Amino acid sequence: MGFWPVVVSRAVSVVVIASLVAATRAPWRLPSRLVGPAVFAGACGSAATVLYLLAAQQQILAVAAVLAALYPAVPVLLALVFLRERLNRAQVAGLLGAGAAIALVSLG
Known part of the structure; x- marks a missing residue:
């Protein structure tokens, strides 16, 4: 199978984003200050997909x-660390639930 799922995933992402940009008549260019973070996010997403496939x-x-x-x-x-947002009760409950789920899976 190789890495074709990654290639298809990225190609579909480009088609969907291009369609949304065209449909909403949004500008095709990002402001220069957002290019770096966008490239970083895309690289992280691709790396995650490759690692999951492996x-x-x-x-x-x-x-x-x-x-x-x-x-x-x-x-x-990330919002907590970088944006200094405060967690609400639902977010705290979600994080605690995720932690509990990891603990339960590790026991099994």
Whole structure:
């Protein structure tokens, strides 16, 4: 199978984003201050997809599935650290639930 799923994933992302930009008549160029963060986010997304694919090929999907399940916690923690946002009760409950889920999966 190789890395075709990654190539297809990135190609579909480009088509969807281009369609949305065209439909909303948004500008095609990013402000120069946002190019670096956009490239970094894209590279991180591609790396995550490649690593998940490698985990599936190596049959260590149990670890990859737990880490992938933590994805919703990442934006909350990034906002907490970089934007200095405060967590509300639902976010704290979600993070605690994610932590409890990891503990339960590791016991199994």
